[in-house]
Amino acid sequence: MTLAPTRPGAVPTQGAAPGASALARCFGAAAGSIATEHWNSRPLLVRAAERSAQGGRADFGDLLSTAAVDELLGPRALRTPFFTMVKDGVNLPRSAFTRSAVAGNQQLHDLPDSDGIARSFADGATIVLQALHRTWPPLAAFCADLAAELGHQCQVNVYVTPPGAQGFKPHHDTHDVVVLQVDGRKHWTIHPPAVELPLKSQPSKALGPDPVGGRAPVIDTVLEPGDALYLPRGWLHSARTTDERSVHLTVGLLATTWADVLSDAVASAGRDDVALRRALPLPGQDVDVEGFRAAAARWLEGLDEAAVRRLVQRRRERAVPAEPVGALAQDATARTLTAGTRLRPRRGLTTRLTGAGERVELVLPDRRVAFPGWVRPALEHVLASATTSAGELAAAGTGVDEDDALVVLRRLLRENVLLPAGPA
Numbered sequence: 001m002t003l004a005p006t007r008p009g010a011v012p013t014q015g016a017a018p019g020a021s022a023l024a025r026c027f028g029a030a031a032g033s034i035a036t037e038h039w040n041s042r043p044l045l046v047r048a049a050e051r052s053a054q055g056g057r058a059d060f061g062d063l064l065s066t067a068a069v070d071e072l073l074g075p076r077a078l079r080t081p082f083f084t085m086v087k088d089g090v091n092l093p094r095s096a097f098t099r100s101a102v103a104g105n106q107q108l109h110d111l112p113d114s115d116g117i118a119r120s121f122a123d124g125a126t127i128v129l130q131a132l133h134r135t136w137p138p139l140a141a142f143c144a145d146l147a148a149e150l151g152h153q154c155q156v157n158v159y160v161t162p163p164g165a166q167g168f169k170p171h172h173d174t175h176d177v178v179v180l181q182v183d184g185r186k187h188w189t190i191h192p193p194a195v196e197l198p199l200k201s202q203p204s205k206a207l208g209p210d211p212v213g214g215r216a217p218v219i220d221t222v223l224e225p226g227d228a229l230y231l232p233r234g235w236l237h238s239a240r241t242t243d244e245r246s247v248h249l250t251v252g253l254l255a256t257t258w259a260d261v262l263s264d265a266v267a268s269a270g271r272d273d274v275a276l277r278r279a280l281p282l283p284g285q286d287v288d289v290e291g292f293r294a295a296a297a298r299w300l301e302g303l304d305e306a307a308v309r310r311l312v313q314r315r316r317e318r319a320v321p322a323e324p325v326g327a328l329a330q331d332a333t334a335r336t337l338t339a340g341t342r343l344r345p346r347r348g349l350t351t352r353l354t355g356a357g358e359r360v361e362l363v364l365p366d367r368r369v370a371f372p373g374w375v376r377p378a379l380e381h382v383l384a385s386a387t388t389s390a391g392e393l394a395a396a397g398t399g400v401d402e403d404d405a406l407v408v409l410r411r412l413l414r415e416n417v418l419l420p421a422g423p424a
Contacts, residue, residue: 022145026178026228028054040176040197040232040255043190043219048226059226060180063138066247069160072129072136073112080110082135085117087125089168096120121160126167129158139249144320144348146178146251151316153254160247161186166240170212171204172233176253179229186239186246190219193234199259204236211236223248256315264311265303273299320348322365325416333420334413339391339402342421343409345383351417353379362417369415371408374399378408387421 023031028051030044038044052058072078085092097120099113121127133143133156143154161167172193179188194211195202204211222242223229231237233255239246270277275295281287323346333341345351352363353376360376362369371379378398382388390405400408412418 021149022142023149025056025142026180027051027230028056034230038230038232042232043235044230045219045221046228048224048228051226051228060182060249063142063180064132064136064158064182064247064249066183068136069127069129069158069247072132073117073127074114077111078129078135079108079112082130082132083112084128084130085120085125086128086167087120087123088166092120092125121162124162124165126162126165127158127160128167129160132156132158140324143251144323146253147319147321148348150253151319152256153319155252155254157250157252158182158247159250161239161241161245163241163244166238168238170236170238172198172207172211172236173231173252174198174200174203174233176233176255177231178249178251178253179223179231180249180251181223181225181227181246182249183225183247184245185222185224185242186248187222187242188219188229188237188239189217190231191215191217191236194236195234197232198234199257256312256319260315261308261311264315265308269296269299272302317350322346322348323419325419329420329422330413330416334410337390337406337410337413339394339406340389341409342387342389343382343413343418344387344421345385346417346419349417351383353383362415364415364417369411369417371411375404375408378405382409382412382418 021031023034027034027044027046030046030050034044048058073083080094080098084094085097094110097113097116098109099111099116100107100109101111102108117127133139133154139156143156147154159167170189170191172195191212192215194207194213218235219229273295275291276299325346333343350365353360354363355361356373356376358373360371360373360379362371362379378393378396378400381393381396381398388409390402390409393405393409394400394402409418
């Protein structure tokens with residue numbers, strides 16, 4: 001059984017050519033070849049000039065700038081573990097780059113010490129900003145766009161390396177990455193995998209002190225501002241700055257594997273076959289291995305295509321996190337809602353309607369919201385529309401008038417299912 005790829009529609013992304021996807025924002029016209037030629041297979045390098053010639057933005061300064069790095073480590077006081085420092089592959093002690101302060105009646109010990117950071121950076125240490133998709137809005141939006149397009153979760157780390165330094169020795173990652181060079185230049189050396197498509201349980205440290213083993217590099221080049229590199233998991237790599245500093249983003253693609261889908265399926269195996277629900281024999285009794293194999297094979301053979309597709313879709317739906325809610329904007333919109341107020345579904349929130357007749361329920365990840373059954377057509381219309389308003393909903397033939405539409409939309413606002421349809 002083969003599952004055809006089901007890519008969600010391309011999402012417009014800041015800095016891309018009009019209508020371009022997040023992947024095209026990075027790789028231009030070559031983005032399509034990632035799915036067909038490079039995914040989980042081989043690296044892809046696209047230079048800034050090549051992408052710019054196709055109408056895309058040449059740099060990635062809209063996602064992060066050097067000024068933003070200073071802001072995060074200064075006025076915004078990014079706390080550990082969202083930042084750390086590394087030298088020659090070894091984490092510096094936190095005391096070298098953090099300070100203590102009082103907030104309210106609490107003593108904090110993990111705030112950035114600008115003097116310590118500056119000294120350590122000048123001494124050759126790399127600044128690592130971790131999980132920046134959770135703290136920096138442009139990267140949060142970009143990561144959500146990319147996850148929606150790929151159907152896999154994404155994360156972003158930032159590496160700020162001083163001139164003539166190396167943060168990490170040759171190693172592999174256990175997830176695919178997209179490297180985006182933001183500022184300065186960095187020399188990358190990339191070798192074929194020692195372990196093909198390693199799992200989290202197969203880290204680089206298990207490969208020994210010399211994972212490269214004398215093999216010739218496949219890529220040996222300098223990335224400059226605006227260059228983009230896709231690297232499948234398992235490919236050995238190391239990077240060193242030249243005579244200038246480097247700032248680059250590493251976008252981790254946390255791919256769902258077929259082993260993950262199998263694990264999801266196995267979780268329900270016992271419900272389908274009584275033989276798999278039987279307890280193991282007591283000590284001293286024979287273990288019926290052949291019987292187990294037969295029962296497992298019988299269950300696997302009965303796993304139909306629709307069930308597998310549902311498991312895959314469930315994983316893909318979880319790839320995009322629900323976007324944050326602006327509590328003040330949400331409350332103000334609900335209080336001042338009019339027939340012309342435009343609303344949109346909250347991105348990344350999985351919803352499902354169930355029931356009919358006198359009662360319908362909107363199923364959310366953590367709760368169920370009940371409505372009268374007759375408003376189901378209106379709910380279906382709202383959830384399927386890019387944007388809507390009470391006036392439009394009343395005119396759409398869904399069986400609600402304008403007053404009813406205002407009640408339904410206000411409830412969905414209060415449940416954080418809809419958000420004000422302002423700029424993305």
